[in-house]
Amino acid sequence: MKLRILQVIQSNEFLNFDASKLQTILESDDLNIQTERVAFEAIKLWYEHDASARKQKLSDLISYLRWTQLDTNFIIENIRPLPGCHVVALEAVSWLNIPSIRKTISLRYTSPRKAEPVFLALNTWGGQSRAIFQYDKTDDLWHEWVDIKTDVTKVEVILMDDNLIFIGGTRNDKAIDEVSSWNFNTKIFQRLPSMNQSRYLHYVVELNRKIYAVGGKGANGEILQSVEMYTASDGWKAINSMSTPRAFVNAVVLNEKIYVIGGENSNKLKSVECYDPTTNSWTQCADVNEIHSNPGASVHNGQIFVVGGAHNIDSSTVERYDPQRNEWTKICSLNIKCQRPGCISIYNQLWAVGGYQNWCTSNFVSVYDEQNDKWIDKKPIPKDGYYYCFTAPKCLL
Template identity: 45%
Template sequence: MATSTTQETTSQCNLSELKPFFMDKLMKKIFCFYDEQSLIDVTFKVSNPEAFVPAHRLILSAASPYFENLFNGDRGNALVIEINDIDSDIFERLITFCYTGQALVTVDNVAATLKAAIVLQLEDAATMCMDFIMSHIDECTLQGVYALERETQCELVKRKIHEYEIQNFLEISKRDEFLNFDVEKLQCLIESENLNITCEEDAYGAISRWYNHDVSARQEHLPRLVACLRLTQFDVGFLLTHIQSLPGCELLALQASMWISKPAARSQINSRFTESRTGLDARNTDEKTLLMIYQEDNATKPCVLQYNKPEDKWQKYASINEDSANYNAILKDDNLLFIGGAPYKSASKRFFSWNVINKTWQELREMNQARRLHSVVELDGKIYAIGGRGENDTILQSVERYTAFNGWEFVEPLITARCEAGALSLNGKVYIIGGSNGKTLKSVECYNPDSNSWTYCAVMREEYSGLSVAANNGHIYVVGYFKGSPAVERYDPYRNTWNQICSLESNCWRRFFCVSLEYRLWAIGGSVKNETRVEVYNKGYDHDRWVQKSSLPKGDIYSCFVIPVTFLTSK
């Protein structure tokens, strides 16, 4: 018995291994029969233009319920079957799909192919068409997609469009087509846990735009839509200013405000959504916070501070060497990398690191050229040291790049030598912004590592001293001083344009540091009276403003980083 069982098991395993090869061989042979028109048992007569399309009943019946029902019906035994509502070219492509699982789809024929696939109940072919349409939305046009949805009334089409709208909600909500959504469609989107937004205000802004398009007709639907927002994710001020003033939404704003301000009463408050969207949570699973090298005015040496988000306060994380605090620094993985000379000391080639988790120091390979007042940025794991002042206090044009394998190597120099510039990486490129070369610069350069070349971008509207830069939601922000007052500009890399946005409240001559945290732009620095200000840019549907966070005692900021919270709690 044991031998028999072993032989049976071995035989089954061998058959299992052979099955994919057998099926592949079988399908190739079937397609050969079709290609050679061998053993054909049915022919379709198709109009526009007239054509005869041969096929095999068994294959078509297996591929589609439409053909299975056709061949089992009254016309099933006919040798020639007429098809009058599908073009011959499209029909032949879909018959080929039944054999191969593939069909040639283009922008010009995809709509007709989709409608024919729906008629012939070829769900896989219809899915292929919809995937093609959604990946070529600019060519197929969103208006055409919605026309297909209305014409076909197909659940697959509706589902694919809904998935696209969820993923591209911010873009969709700005288009004219969005203004004509019916309330049921919009509610379905706003309810979605996976709605692709950066913050809940994006969803509020979309509702406001839709509502304001036809206030009288849509006023009765407004509370229904607002109730789908995650109202408890707004602050109380926003609820009272924006939500409470909406017709019929007073109670919703009051309930959400109480839920936020009175935790003990939450069990008695009837609120539909009290947690943030799971889709938004999934994009923020690696929670981040701020880490700053800072020295209070009356302190003898700097320290490392971390930001406690739940309590909106700064607390000491570690002490740090006074000399190292002055170096140009960047965060890479779990290390702070200190590169080059201090701002008001001699230029240096030095390169060393401080591990945030273990709080240990390590010397690394020196740069080729001594620098100070230079810019440092990371792109694709490589560190760039850009411009600055050299050993003879000359303003540098050179740029060098560091990798662990090759050390420091020179790359293409800047077009314009500069120091004290802002630098960042965005969309696979390095940007160097402003700075000085004897006079304050407005110019901006962009480095493409693929071509090892720098090109000029549009110049800023003004020239700024003490500037800091950060990338946020696909744009570049510059925060600095213009004629003694703080000012902020935003750059759109796709349009290559700059525009000015509202300024901060801080007005003292101290450098800002800009960072992007939780899709928001943070500006840290400047001072009012005896405080170092911390402000967050809040861009809403109908406002642009800076919101103040917990301040610090008056002092100097040497650098600021966005860092995973786990780095600070792992030890």
């Protein structure tokens, strides 16, 4: 039986659980939570109910967390200060940041929980309807889960906790700086602080609880070189700009860094650059082999894949980046020519969903067979469009 810890925490009996019962919950791979932080908050809530009596059990319960699902800053700021947790927190930080010493550190869990997430795809282009479709793996079918109403088009979206964050875009063909949060539970929008600059045809990523808005076009159609970062405490602030202006760009996060791929300004671009938040600096990476303007992109098995959107608006080119070698390799092309498909790594496979084909939006869905270097077409998604693909725990639905 899958455990829904949010319901357990909210029950009257939770605070009086003995340590062994809480341990049983934390051990479960089927724990139905959205982020590992929920498990941490449950432990902390239980401990604080009777801190003096439960102090001796705290570090042992903390050791049942899935450390790879927590970032270094969170561990240092929230777990290390707890009584008796200093050593396990520092070991976890060392394991995460120094691969060469992992064999010398014994952590209970270094892999995520195994409960399979839900695969969702959000249509982000055109009209006033933003349908979210849920994928049924058993029947290879898509079902509409909810329809979100908004008058913003060409918007970028990111999932954080139980909210979809809608960032920038256009309204009545004019670029906007607006940011709104749509909650999965209430299904209501709430305004967040606006960006410093209006943007559309930009891209957004999340790294260590911070959202980054990269490039795009501004209020007067100018192509932007600027990048800004959002935190819940400080709102939006500018960080160092990219080396070149970019719109129609894509970006991914790998190894605690942000990789920005292709796009265009006055020229269509092959260049790739990488942002390191610890130094607030950009470095150049190897160029892609083909020009990729408005591609899809995703991290899969420790490498970056850029999909479609090459020098033609309907390109099918796919490339793979090895960060250790700083090298791009062309792999099997898509079965159709496409721009800006939604890309995601799920079920140990790389997926491409929707996009733009022959001047029209597309509803194709395809999966990369890495062993045989070929793309396998799946049942199409019901509605044409650009898609933002993401995974969510079942408890979110």
